[in-house]
Amino acid sequence: MSIKLNCDVGEGLDNEHLLMPYISSCSIACGGHAGDRGSMQRVADLAVKYKVGAGAHPSYPDRENFGRESIKMEEGELMKCVQRQVVTLENVLREKRIPLHHIKAHGALYNDMARKTDIAEIFLSALISYRERVPLYVPYNSEIAKLAVARGFRIIYEAFADRNYNNDLSLLSRKEKKAVILDKEKVLRHVLFMAKEGKVRTSDGSEVKIRADTFCLHGDNAHAVEILKYLYNRLR
Template structure:
């Protein structure tokens, strides 16, 4: 029986240095491109790993805020945000073109990801910043978000994303990282969380409710302290459920 394919993505190039361990176990990656983390060198290193392990390549632009790792909303003008996103994508594409790598998707990072999920104006600004990639690139978006609706209306290709290593509230927001129960760090718990979302199209919230959700790709954060252990566990056990993350 052919195994069903599940896309496991990972945020990488953020200074953790664990990418050589993670890439063999994931199917798509989101590479920091200088906004919250990353440099020409780290982009190239991650691209080389992606090519080696047949991992779909994604850019991971953010607010230009390295001090706060892009995890705090910024008071930034539309023009400055567009300029920053454009500069990040330019840096990324220079390295892609140098290595002959193909950009598969764009996934905004951190506070920017969360803000454009709820703020219509900011979502429109972000879409305008990446409009040149619209024809050939997929945009990763959270299910039920404003950016999802606007992207579809503007004929962007989208994949809905869910987070396998993060807990959700009843309104499908991620539990704040300031809370102790924000992260799911045990491999078995992450797999159970993922399987419910994949098979039942529901997520169990921190309040114990089961809320409808749809996802085409599932994220494990590369900077989660137990990311390697989580991915090892998932890789070892996915086949028990007739699933595989790698081609």
């Protein structure tokens, strides 16, 4: 069994050098909710150093709320927003001769396209030029996953190591006390159950089918470094 770990990075915490030794891929903020050319370059250099796949992490253009609030945008405007972010990061990576490893939406955009067909359609339309060469990180049994497969995109199923789930496989709202898992042993049990059983224990104790090819631990989790190091050593 192979369990791959990833992190969202370049979000202003400057802890990437502590995270990179324990992950196989990272999603780099590219100007929507966080990040600028300087932070992209810095994180890209670390990805090269630690042989970590570098992906794009586009979001709604909302730095004030860290991309965690849904925003109503015209179709063309959202398409251009997503394209601009991904192209910006790809240009940075190209300068360093690094291939774009994957594309993964952030925050509210990630959640919206998981359950809203129209948002998923816009996201895929924005990325049509990447269809045959860059996979998308998407949640299992989501609208974006189904549409991406139907449109010929390559997908990689992602689950969250440090987040609790609802029965419909949406993430428990961050407004809820138990939304984020901070205990490293609980995170390990959470990951192993999903990886070995193909199910996730939801917030009410139910067991729901899930599939994960990679597990994300949020880089802004207060205990991210400690949890990642623990996971890396225990899983090995």
